[in-house]
Amino acid sequence: MTRIARELGVSAMTISNAYNHPERLTPALRERVLATARQLGYPGPDPLGRGLRRGRVGTIGVLYDDLLSYAFRDQAAVLFLSGLSTAAEAQGLGLTLVPGSPQGDRDAAVVGRMLVDGLVVYSVADGDPVLVAALERRWPTVLVDQPRIAGLPLVGIDDEAAARDAAHHLIDLGHRRVAVVSFGLGPDLRHGLADEARQRSVAYHVSRARLAGFNAALAGHGVPWSNVPVFECPGSSQELGRAAADALLAVVPRPTAILATSDELALGVLDAAMRRGLSVPGDLSVVGFDDVPAAATARPPLTTVSQDHAAKGRLAGQMLVALLRGEAVSSRQDVATRLVVRTSTARPPVDGR
Amino acid sequence: MTRIARELGVSAMTISNAYNHPERLTPALRERVLATARQLGYPGPDPLGRGLRRGRVGTIGVLYDDLLSYAFRDQAAVLFLSGLSTAAEAQGLGLTLVPGSPQGDRDAAVVGRMLVDGLVVYSVADGDPVLVAALERRWPTVLVDQPRIAGLPLVGIDDEAAARDAAHHLIDLGHRRVAVVSFGLGPDLRHGLADEARQRSVAYHVSRARLAGFNAALAGHGVPWSNVPVFECPGSSQELGRAAADALLAVVPRPTAILATSDELALGVLDAAMRRGLSVPGDLSVVGFDDVPAAATARPPLTTVSQDHAAKGRLAGQMLVALLRGEAVSSRQDVATRLVVRTSTARPPVDGR
DNA sequence: CTGAAAGCGCTTACAG
DNA sequence: CTGAAAGCGCTTACAG
Numbered sequence: 001m002t003r004i005a006r007e008l009g010v011s012a013m014t015i016s017n018a019y020n021h022p023e024r025l026t027p028a029l030r031e032r033v034l035a036t037a038r039q040l041g042y043p044g045p046d047p048l049g050r051g052l053r054r055g056r057v058g059t060i061g062v063l064y065d066d067l068l069s070y071a072f073r074d075q076a077a078v079l080f081l082s083g084l085s086t087a088a089e090a091q092g093l094g095l096t097l098v099p100g101s102p103q104g105d106r107d108a109a110v111v112g113r114m115l116v117d118g119l120v121v122y123s124v125a126d127g128d129p130v131l132v133a134a135l136e137r138r139w140p141t142v143l144v145d146q147p148r149i150a151g152l153p154l155v156g157i158d159d160e161a162a163a164r165d166a167a168h169h170l171i172d173l174g175h176r177r178v179a180v181v182s183f184g185l186g187p188d189l190r191h192g193l194a195d196e197a198r199q200r201s202v203a204y205h206v207s208r209a210r211l212a213g214f215n216a217a218l219a220g221h222g223v224p225w226s227n228v229p230v231f232e233c234p235g236s237s238q239e240l241g242r243a244a245a246d247a248l249l250a251v252v253p254r255p256t257a258i259l260a261t262s263d264e265l266a267l268g269v270l271d272a273a274m275r276r277g278l279s280v281p282g283d284l285s286v287v288g289f290d291d292v293p294a295a296a297t298a299r300p301p302l303t304t305v306s307q308d309h310a311a312k313g314r315l316a317g318q319m320l321v322a323l324l325r326g327e328a329v330s331s332r333q334d335v336a337t338r339l340v341v342r343t344s345t346a347r348p349p350v351d352g353r
Numbered sequence: 354m355t356r357i358a359r360e361l362g363v364s365a366m367t368i369s370n371a372y373n374h375p376e377r378l379t380p381a382l383r384e385r386v387l388a389t390a391r392q393l394g395y396p397g398p399d400p401l402g403r404g405l406r407r408g409r410v411g412t413i414g415v416l417y418d419d420l421l422s423y424a425f426r427d428q429a430a431v432l433f434l435s436g437l438s439t440a441a442e443a444q445g446l447g448l449t450l451v452p453g454s455p456q457g458d459r460d461a462a463v464v465g466r467m468l469v470d471g472l473v474v475y476s477v478a479d480g481d482p483v484l485v486a487a488l489e490r491r492w493p494t495v496l497v498d499q500p501r502i503a504g505l506p507l508v509g510i511d512d513e514a515a516a517r518d519a520a521h522h523l524i525d526l527g528h529r530r531v532a533v534v535s536f537g538l539g540p541d542l543r544h545g546l547a548d549e550a551r552q553r554s555v556a557y558h559v560s561r562a563r564l565a566g567f568n569a570a571l572a573g574h575g576v577p578w579s580n581v582p583v584f585e586c587p588g589s590s591q592e593l594g595r596a597a598a599d600a601l602l603a604v605v606p607r608p609t610a611i612l613a614t615s616d617e618l619a620l621g622v623l624d625a626a627m628r629r630g631l632s633v634p635g636d637l638s639v640v641g642f643d644d645v646p647a648a649a650t651a652r653p654p655l656t657t658v659s660q661d662h663a664a665k666g667r668l669a670g671q672m673l674v675a676l677l678r679g680e681a682v683s684s685r686q687d688v689a690t691r692l693v694v695r696t697s698t699a700r701p702p703v704d705g706r
Numbered sequence: 707c708t709g710a711a712a713g714c715g716c717t718t719a720c721a722g
Numbered sequence: 723c724t725g726a727a728a729g730c731g732c733t734t735a736c737a738g
Binding site: 363364365366367370377378379382402404405406407408 | 707708709710713714715716
């Protein structure tokens with residue numbers, strides 16, 4: 001910047017104004033500044049200098065679960081980020097995704113290097129060391145799909161009620177042999193049936209709440225939770241859902257219905273059923289969660305819990321923007337959910353097997 | 354930092370040393386510094402101040418294609434990032450993913466806000482405005498799966514030769530009615546058969562090279578390229594591959610083989626074939642590209658072009674680290690590829706339909 | 707083992 | 723319409 005100033009015989013401040021307050025310069029001078037900059041290869045003000053002076057860097061950080069490998073395989077997460085980036089862009093804010101390590105051993109030191117003005121925390125495990133370190137920085141922060149933390153606004157859905165409705169729907173249809181396919185209960189990538197101890201130590205708010213909702217609805221109608229196998233997948237993808245269903249459907253007598261905690265998993269379940277020659281919903285009913293676009297076009301179209309992921313992202317972004325402006329923000333915003341009944345659910349087969 | 358210094362009656366420099374050069378302090382003093390910091394809620398040196406002074410922020414940026422929505426749906430991209438983050442972490446460098454906008458209208462202004470020491474550019478479309486703006490910043494940069502840019506080191510594979518081998522394999526088996534399922538030819542998210550004009554204007558290096566390889570092998574053996582339908586998908590996912598195959602397999606006479614430019618697409622093709630009751634490889638041969646883990650476990654296991662994505666990421670990371678150190682770096686590093694023949698390919702059906 | 711000084715690149719009040 | 727000065731938070735030589 002000094003180079004350009006010297007070259008033109010003007011002050012550094014004039015260069016700064018050429019970029020930040022064009023109206024303060026005569027158009028001719030501004031043109032001369034930009035032309036000289038181009039010529040000397042000056043790419044515009046260094047964001048470090050600006051950031052230090054302004055106390056703002058113009059970027060929002062997104063903290064998500066360790067598992068980069070799965071975080072974006074779920075259309076729900078992608079829709080959320082798309083809504084968030086819409087809100088950020090509207091304010092001229094950039095978005096930085098702080099990646100996890102695929103081995104799940106992300107180093108909390110990355111937090112000390114983060115150059116952001118605020119943070120959106122999206123479905124991170126309880127006690128995640130990066131989360132802990134980030135909270136210490138006391139950035140303006142919005143939580144999404146997380147347990148409450150005092151003083152931090154939260155965006156979410158009523159996971160437990162939504163899950164209860166989903167399970168209720170199966171009960172109403174007459175199902176009594178129900179199994180669950182769930183994404184991670186903890187950050188340690190377990191894969192397989194989750195026993196009682198495992199279920200008691202769930203580290204993800206969303207998993208905890210949805211299982212609790214399933215439990216409440218089923219147990220309330222004569223299906224003891226201990227009779228409901230819960231297959232845990234280390235993420236949310238069709239492949240994992242398929243593998244989980246392969247395990248659950250090999251049991252005799254087979255479950256007549258499967259509740260999945262995401263549509264991606266549920267789509268995998270549909271696929272596994274088809275590969276085994278089982279008819280959905282004739283032999284097996286399947287319920288998803290999220291209502292991603294693929295749920296409606298699946299074969300058969302998926303009964304699922306609908307929520308507006310993009311709206312959730314936009315809302316979180318707007319709340320963070322308000323926080324950055326020092327405006328008051330409501331401590332909790334719930335996005336509505338709604339059970340969408342399509343044709344992947346029906347009464348159980350008459351022979352009950 | 355000044356607060357802590359004042360509180361303890363020491364200089365700011367001592368505080369800095371407590372964090373950056375612990376050995377320069379007596380352990381007792383260091384402990385006092387850290388304790389006071391904790392007490393006063395000081396989270397450690399502000400990375401902005403450090404960055405400005407050091408001329409380094411300790412973070413590598415990754416520029417990838419506009420489409421966040423698809424970038425991570427492909428296991429190949431995820432493996433690449435995992436390799437890259439391994440190399441970055443080994444040097445204590447953070448990784449910042451600069452997200453695109455899902456609508457493909459990412460604003461080049463984000464570049465002016467990026468706080469990074471260097472850049473890895475991963476399969477970005479020719480002329481992408483963010484890429485153009487980023488190159489103007491003259492950060493140390495490594496290109497991956499991109500066309501050459503003078504002065505910038507490049508990591509890649511010989512896409513054209515690998516594609517040629519894949520197509521050759523089908524020719525050798527006797528196939529003459531071949532179709533192609535390709536991921537994006539341009540950043541504009543088209544979906545459907547790509548005519549000649551579209552194929553001439555391919556904006557992604559990788560798509561261009563692979564189509565050229567298919568073309569060379571097929572045309573060289575009596576299968577004119579104009580007879581080979583190329584179905585373009587706006588990304589790389591199983592769903593898109595399935596939809597593409599549905600379109601291609603509806604044609605009479607049906608192709609006896611499909612070449613896909615990624616395994617994700619090929620897995621979708623397998624699924625579409627199965628849903629139509631077609632046997633693979635009895636009725637249809639399918640070839641993928643990438644050899645992601647799911648290729649080997651697919652049903653049937655997928656014939657595909659194998660490349661080591663994680664190694665590619667590690668290599669790119671190591672080259673960027675060398676660049677940041679001012680070390681010399683070779684201008685081009687190719688990762689090996691190899692056609693892995695599994696059981697998704699065989700001779701065409703005798704009746705040829 | 708600890709400190710005083712300079713300066714990284716920028717922008718904000720305040721003058722003129 | 724343009725400028726001189728101060729300072730954002732830090733760390734690096736250099737002294738002592």
